[in-house]
Each structure stands twice: as structure tokens, then as C-alpha cells.
């Protein structure tokens with residue numbers, strides 16, 4: 117299959133629209149692709165002399181790069197027109213090229229058979245029956261209703277509706293690295309569209325996904341307005357760090373509001389500017405004077421904050437390297453993506469993990485076998501069997517698979533007459549080892565579970581989050597590795613049936629410590 121891409125963006129390779137086109141091509145997975153960046157070529161405007169019709173039929177008098185593209189155009193199976201929307205139409209360089217197609221058609225008037233009225237011309241060459249794809253981004257929040265002129269023009273020269281369209285609003289966001297999580301989601305859909313197109317047509321489901329907004333209208337417009345670096349009131353230039361702060365404020369997702377107003381104070385240490393962002397239930401507001409009492413204060417060089425937003429370094433990594441300081445409530449830093457994720461429509465949130473699923477079968481055998489080995493073991497097997505049903509709602513972790521196997525195995529051995537005292541002690545040791553070992557792996561056990569409360573899986577990329585969890589996982593591991601020692605002795609006494617209850621007190625205290633440590637430790641590191 118021969119594919120021709122005509123990139124009509126004056127930005128050439130740096131075009132937002134071309135990013136979509138590249139994803140579409142990746143989805144098509146075809147090798148024979150030729151791309152022409154009109155901005156880098158000499159494509160002059162048509163002189164209207166009609167020489168290509170009367171003096172030199174089929175040949176234009178202008179000698180430039182157009183003829184090469186035209187020769188490819190008549191051979192292409194698929195032509196992808198990639199361009200930005202300019203004044204509700206195509207950019208001038210693309211219009212020039214479109215006009216220069218004149219040598220490809222014959223001058224004679226023909227009836228238009230596609231219901232478009234006004235007459236038409238037949239092709240001069242035996243064209244391949246090309247399929248046309250229009251891929252375009254525009255600057256407004258939505259593509260809807262912006263493309264009437266474009267659709268009408270292509271209807272006329274490709275045939276009515278004889279083109280597949282991918283039009284996307286908020287196009288400039290494709291060039292903003294800190295929003296790439298969201299824009300990449302959209303590019304994935306475009307990729308899927310490419311795969312479907314090459315096998316027939318883009319499905320209705322994908323078409324619907326392609327219509328979705330990158331960000332809700334109000335957030336996008338606030339962000340776009342702030343991005344120009346000029347005051348809305350009088351059009352004068354404003355301080356760079358203020359414009360930056362305004363863009364950050366625009367990204368505030370008011371759905372993350374938990375009933376508590378927060379004031380985030382940002383002090384840019386290198387430019388000596390301080391601004392506050394007031395985060396309330398109905399949106400955010402930037403405060404430049406008459407400051408309020410802050411909830412959280414960040415002291416940072418502006419350059420560091422810019423690097424973070426440009427994706428050159430993650431916020432967590434910069435914090436652990438002490439490139440900025442945080443004082444006050446640290447909560448907002450941990451839930452940063454929830455607060456400043458922009459409430460993007462269509463955002464795919466991870467399924468949550470649930471620590472109770474991991475603990476449940478173990479607690480059943482610890483308590484159950486200590487009271488009655490037969491019934492306790494039977495309960496252990498049932499508890500392990502219930503877990504796969506929990507995975508229908510919650511994300512499974514490797515530790516739950518291990519637990520299902522371990523608890524079922526221990527319960528079976530116990531049912532077959534294994535020594536309950538030994539089995540319970542062994543089960544604590546097994547459980548403790550599972551925790552302790554992961555404290556030395558890339559992702560410690562508690563991080564899998566607490567990430568659900570801290571913005572999902574990408575919390576695992578935050579080194580401070582992982583470090584906090586590493587310490588906690590090690591503490592829990594040590595606790596459960598020591599537990600078999602006193603458990604063994606307790607089970608040899610007349611109050612052995614109380615072992616399970618007794619062994620719940622220490623984890624309870626450890627639980628209280630965990631809740632405190634999760635807040636205290638990151639705040640301590642951030643304040644250093």
C-alpha cells in the first residue's frame with residue numbers, strides 16, 4: 117500500500133497535527149510511506165494562466181517542487197492531508213498546493229455526480245482510487261463546527277464524504293510535555309483509528325473516542341489564556357512566573373476538592389516573586405497581593421519548577437534532591453496529580469488495590485487454626501477461594517496470588533493433621549518474609565497498596581513515595597518475622613486460643629504508626 121502524507125503545517129516537523137498523523141501511521145503499520153513537508157519545499161501559488169490546460173497540457177509553467185508531489189499523488193493508495201486549521205480553513209501553503217493540482221484535471225465541464233452542484237472536471241490521469249484522510253488540530257477547545265469550510269472543500273475535490281476525518285481541538289496541548297499523559301491517551305486512540313482504517317474503516321466506538329475533549333472547556337480556556345504571558349485586562353506583558361502560576365492554577369481539578377479550602381503559596385527564590393493559588397470547591401484563583409495564611413508553601417527556583425513542568429525532572433526526584441522545599445501541610449504534594457491533573461475527560465484511572473484482600477486469608481488462618489485447627493483450616497481454604505472474586509472489583513497484586521497459594525497450602529497441611537503450632541508460626545514467618553524481601557525490591561509491598569490513594573500507579577515513579585513505603589514495608593516485615601517467636605511460645609500455653617487476638621494488637625499499633633509516618637516522613641524530607 118502506497119501512502120502519501122502531505123504536511124501542510126508551516127511548522128513542518130514541529131506540527132501538532134503531524135503528531136496525530138504519526139500515531140495514525142504507526143497504527144496503520146505500513147512501510148511504504150512518503151511524507152512531504154510543504155513548509156520545507158518550494159510550492160509557489162498558482163498564477164491562474166491555464167497554461168497547464170491549453171499550452172502545455174498537464175504541465176505547469178512553474179518549475180518548483182510541486183510536480184514531484186503531484187506525481188506521487190496520482191500513484192498513492194492513501195493520501196493523508198495533515199494540517200492545522202487556519203481561519204476556519206487550511207493554511208496558505210496547503211491551499212497553494214491544492215490549487216496547483218490543476219494540471220491533474222481536464223478543462224472540460226462535467227456534471228457533478230455527487231450532489232455537490234456547480235459542475236466538475238474529470239481527471240487527466242488514470243488515478244488509483246485513493247482513499248483520503250484529513251488529520252488536523254485546531255486551537256479552540258473543540259473541533260466541532262470549526263471545520264465546515266474544510267469539509268466542504270474536500271467534499272468537492274475528493275467526492276462528497278469521500279474522506280476520513282480526524283479533527284481535534286486544543287491542538288497546542290500536544291506540544292506541552294507536562295500534559296503528555298493526557299495527550300498520549302488521545303494519540304493512542306488515533307493509533308487505534310489507524311489500525312482500524314487500514315483494515316476497513318474507523319469503528320463507531322473509536323470515532324466517538326476521537327470526539328472527546330482533551331480537557332474540559334473551562335480548564336482548557338483558562339490554561340490557554342494564561343499561556344500567552346500577557347494580562348487579560350490590558351494586553352501588557354506579565355511576569356513569566358506569574359503566567360506560569362496562572363497556568364498551574366488553571367489545571368486545578370475541582371473534583372479533587374475534599375471540603376477543605378487550601379492555599380498553595382509558591383515562592384520563586386531566584387526571581388524573588390511569591391504568588392498564592394487558592395484552591396476552593398468552585399475552582400482556583402491566583403492571589404498576587406494581600407496574601408492569605410498558606411496551607412502549603414513551596415520554595416523553589418523558577419527554573420527548577422519549569423524543568424519539572426517540562427518533564428525534564430519529576431517533582432518527586434527534584435524534592436528528594438532538595439531542589440525545592442515544602443513547608444506546611446504536605447498532603448497536596450502527595451496528591452499533586454489529583455489536584456493538578458486538570459480533570460481531563462476520558463482519563464483512565466487505575467483500578468484500586470485493596471490491602472484487606474491481602475490480609476484477609478492470613479488473619480483467617482491465624483485466628484481460626486489457633487481456635488480450632490480443622491474449622492480454622494477449612495475457613496482458610498474458603499478465604500483463599502474468595503479472593504479471585506474480590507479481583508473482579510479490585511486490582512490483583514502478586515502478593516495476593518502468593519497468599520492464595522500459601523494460605524491454601526498451609527490450610528491443607530493443617531487439615532491433613534499438620535502441627536497447628538508449627539504451621540501458624542511458619543505462616544507468620546512466610547508472611548513476614550514476603551514483606552521484608554520486597555523492601556529491597558524496586559517497588560516495596562505497601563507502595564502497591566497506598567499508591568491507590570496517591571494518584572494511582574504513577575505514584576510509583578515518585579522516589580519519595582517509594583522511599584517512605586520502603587521504610588514502612590521493612591518495619592512491617594520485621595514485625596511479622598519476629599511474630600513467630602512469641603507465637604510459638606504462646607501456642608504452647610493454656611491461652612493459645614488467644615494468640616490470634618494478641619497478635620492483632622501489635623499490627624494495630626503499627627497501623628497507627630504507618631498512618632503517622634506516611635505524612636511525617638515526606639514532610640520532613642521536603643522541609644530539609
Ligand SMILES: Cc1cc2nc3c(=O)[nH]c(=O)nc-3n(C[C@H](O)[C@H](O)[C@H](O)COP(=O)(O)O)c2cc1C
Nearest residue numbers: 125131132133200201202203204253254255256287
Ligand atoms: C494564522 C492562524 C490561524 C488560526 N486559525 C484558527 C481557527 O480558525 N480556528 C482554530 O480553532 N484555531 C486556529 N488556529 C490555531 C491552530 O489551528 C492550532 O494552533 C493548531 O494546533 C496548530 O497546528 P500545527 O502545530 O499542526 O500547525 C490558527 C492559528 C494560526 C497561526
